[in-house]
Amino acid sequence: MDTPKKIGILGGTFDPPHLGHLKLATHFAKILHLDALLLIPSGQPWQKDSDITPAEIRLRLTEAAAVDLARAFLYLSIPTQIGVDRIEIDRAGPSYAIDTAKALRERFGPDVSLTWLMGADSLLNLPTWNSWDQLLCFVNFAVATRPHHEISGQVSAEIEALLEKHQCIDTDTLEKSPFGRIYLDNSLSVDLSSTELRNQLKSPSRSDIASEHIPSHALEIITNLGLYK
Known part of the structure; x- marks a missing residue:
């Protein structure tokens, strides 16, 4: 890819990747004018249960979801290049x-x-x-609010202090900063979690839920491998 100036990073377990991930990626790619977006599935997500899907399968699902994301970018005329990076899967520990x-x-x-x-x-x-307190020495944060996760009222003293020091109120400031800025975006509400989705997929209405919430290429792999039953 050409030398990008603005790169977005979307990390996660992606177990499975869902339309919430794609909405978040699309929204920020557009408003932050990202040159590139990296989807980074975690290798050993230390805060998750031990029964997660193997990393290589989650990587395949993420790559499949990236195909749907690329189609969405094409349709919406978003020029951001998409990459799926195995940096965390290849790193031990x-x-x-x-x-x-x-x-x-x-x-x-x-x-x-x-x-x-x-x-x-x-x-x-x-x-x-x-x-966590060192992250902003290397990256910015772009944060989308979610229903039931409002910032005000739930924020700890540590995060309040972080916002006071690093928050910017416009995307332009964020775009021009290599690192060290936090932008809170209140215009996108995505209320989907992979954990809830996995639980829902065990229900009798599995096929309806899956087709409604999971990108089509990822769903094809899930169906073929019989995942999340």
Whole structure:
């Protein structure tokens, strides 16, 4: 790919990838004018249960979802290039965001704007992440609120202090900053979680739920492999 200046990072277990992930990616690719977007499935997600789907299968599902995302970008005339990166799957040990942020900063250099895309629930849980207070030394945060995860009223003193120091109120500031900025976006509501989706897929209405919430190419693999039953 050409040398990108603005790169979005969407990490996650992607077990399975769902339309909420794609909506989040599409929204930020558009409003932040991202040159590239990296989808990064975690290798060993240390905060998740041990019964997650094997990493290589989750990688396949993410690659399949990326095909649907690319189609959406084409339809919406969003020029952002999409990549699926196996950086966390190939790295031994637990998958920590801080290790990924450092590695990507080293890969792309000091001047590229790197922005970690997340839902508000991730921001609220940030103090539980490994070396969370160092992340903004390497990346920006773009945060989409989710229903039942409003920032005000639930925010800890640590996150309140973080926002006071790093929050910016416009996308332009974020785009021009290689790292160290937090942008809160209130215009997107995505209320889907992979955990809830996995539970729903065990119900009798599995096929309806799956086709409604899971990108078609990923769903094809799920169906062929008999996952989440």
